[in-house]
Amino acid sequence: MGFFSYWLRGILFLTLLVTFSFAGNALSFDGSVEVITHPGVNSNYLSKNLLRSIFGMRLRTWQDGLPVRVFVLPDDAPLHSTFTKQKLNIFPYQLRSAWDRMVYSGTGQAPFVVHTEEEMRARIASTPGAIGYLSGSMINDSVQVVHIDE
Structure with a gap:
């Protein structure tokens, strides 16, 4: 050569x-991840335990009776991993395992999966009772940021 x-x-x-x-x-x-909800959700603060119940698909309604609609990114998305570790203090595979147990046993359902942060923001903003997460730079006035109490 x-x-x-x-x-x-x-x-x-x-x-x-x-x-x-x-x-x-x-x-x-x-690197920052924030929990967001539809603007009509009346909870500006959630405890970490309540947040785990919501994303573990065990809490089905908000205090006012509105159904909880959980949105997540795919399991392999970096933001999903950061969210589960920082906000829920669990690994993504543990959350997936809990969802799979509920689905396969017939006692619950898995959350709605969206593929981008833009889709997450749009779905949360347009779905009453919705909750999800975004990186700090993706948040705008169409969604409400929820503060997590330790």
């Missing part, structure tokens, strides 16, 4: 390296 072939491989390698580093940055977020 001549010099030109090695040079071409080097350029290809650097191009791929730069491409994947930018793709990785596009999938990351600022």
